Amino acid sequence: MSNYQPKPEHKFTFGLWTVGNPGGDAFGQAVRAKLSPVEIVRVLAEVGAYGVNLHDNDLVPIDATPGERDRIVAEFKQALQETGIGVPMATTNLFGDPVFRDGAFTANDPQVRAYALQKTMRAIDLGVELGAQVYVFWGGREGVESDASKNPLDAGKRFRDALNFLCEYARDQKYDLKFALEAKPNEPRGDIYLPTTGAMLGFIATLDHPEMVGVNPEMAHEQMAGLNFMHAVAQAWDAGKLFHIDLNDQNFCRYDQDFRFGSHNWKQSFFLVKFLEDVGYAGSRHFDAHAYRTEDAEGVKDFARGCMRTYLILKAKAAQFNADPEIQALLAEIHADDAGVAPLLGAYSREKAGALKQHAFNRIALGNRGMQYERLDQLVFDLLMGVR
Numbered sequence: 001m002s003n004y005q006p007k008p009e010h011k012f013t014f015g016l017w018t019v020g021n022p023g024g025d026a027f028g029q030a031v032r033a034k035l036s037p038v039e040i041v042r043v044l045a046e047v048g049a050y051g052v053n054l055h056d057n058d059l060v061p062i063d064a065t066p067g068e069r070d071r072i073v074a075e076f077k078q079a080l081q082e083t084g085i086g087v088p089m090a091t092t093n094l095f096g097d098p099v100f101r102d103g104a105f106t107a108n109d110p111q112v113r114a115y116a117l118q119k120t121m122r123a124i125d126l127g128v129e130l131g132a133q134v135y136v137f138w139g140g141r142e143g144v145e146s147d148a149s150k151n152p153l154d155a156g157k158r159f160r161d162a163l164n165f166l167c168e169y170a171r172d173q174k175y176d177l178k179f180a181l182e183a184k185p186n187e188p189r190g191d192i193y194l195p196t197t198g199a200m201l202g203f204i205a206t207l208d209h210p211e212m213v214g215v216n217p218e219m220a221h222e223q224m225a226g227l228n229f230m231h232a233v234a235q236a237w238d239a240g241k242l243f244h245i246d247l248n249d250q251n252f253c254r255y256d257q258d259f260r261f262g263s264h265n266w267k268q269s270f271f272l273v274k275f276l277e278d279v280g281y282a283g284s285r286h287f288d289a290h291a292y293r294t295e296d297a298e299g300v301k302d303f304a305r306g307c308m309r310t311y312l313i314l315k316a317k318a319a320q321f322n323a324d325p326e327i328q329a330l331l332a333e334i335h336a337d338d339a340g341v342a343p344l345l346g347a348y349s350r351e352k353a354g355a356l357k358q359h360a361f362n363r364i365a366l367g368n369r370g371m372q373y374e375r376l377d378q379l380v381f382d383l384l385m386g387v388r
Helices: 037-047 066-083 110-129 152-172 197-204 219-224 229-238 266-279 297-323 325-334 350-358 363-368 373-384
Strands: 012-015 051-055 089-091 134-138 178-182 213-215 285-287
Touching: 012 297, 037 051, 037 066, 037 297, 089 110, 110 152, 152 178, 152 197, 178 197, 197 213, 197 229, 219 229, 219 266, 229 266, 266 297, 266 373, 285 297, 297 325, 297 373, 325 373
Parallel strands: 012 051, 012 285, 051 089, 089 134, 134 178, 178 213
Antiparallel strands: none
16 A cells, blocks of 8 residues: 555645535435535645645635635635645636526626626635635536527627636736636536537637636546547647646546546546656646545545545556556557558648559558457456456
8 A cells, every 4th residue: 555655746636625525415415524624624634635726615605704714714824834735726616606596707697797707806816825826717507508598609708708807817916827617518507618628628719818728627527428538638738728637537427426536437547547647747636526425534534545546556557558568569569650651641742642642552451450459458457457
């Protein structure tokens, strides 16, 4: 077990809302005592986490007075200093209060949209005060149950206007801050706008300051739509937009289960970790997950330790994969270049196009060639099961 102990350089983080989840759901009340933010920080320090992330109202109640706000923040900062826990990311709760029942930035009521901007600016100030360098936007209620209620073009413009406004605010305040947009297909709305990471990447290109804005892909959110999470992460990385990441797990096409990382989809989790480690992702590994409702306070610690331990085990498995001579020899064979067609591929030229049009391909032979993917996939399974 000592081989898989978390260290600060692993940058493992949890949200106040994750380890602090008391286990209530739509069908039952809480099963664990509610922890204060200071108590949560001490739990995270005990299990070896690097940082804690938060929504504004995870720390400061929405109806707190200025004096109460200052006292709560001071106590929280003291706990951070005593434990060495940092706050790499912050966000705003724009979905919990009844005022946001029709959304925040996309709400039909202009007063709600203005209030959402006010609340977010104050929350950004709080995040920066605590040391956050990434600010996440999850559009929890930015959507509809009935398309009769909103024009999606109007909603998109409102969301764009809000992000442009907030980018300018951060720039005007000289904040060293990047924004990260988090996609989800549905829940708690019937349909949430910009439902996938790919949709968010397309939207970012329409902003006034796209260089400030990236994505925060969440594993469970892509899996809710039946998608391959690693592919979404790779697209974000390729675009230079992987500013943050949320790790958890669940069954495909279910509600947002937010299970412990690696608890269900071992192979998907393995290839995700391998990708992050291979490309050198340097950001936080944030676990946006919850302990099972069956757990007590000690079980919550087991959950948090399990998230980090699983990541480190899969990191070791990725290194084993990269060093395995049989796997690497097979991959070299599968990916081998062909000197006969190499000059025809790559960047376009008129000469290359002409030569390619004249080249004789043996279509039948190409169509009959085995790819050895069955053997490769079994080797992956053997490696993950510990028999290699």
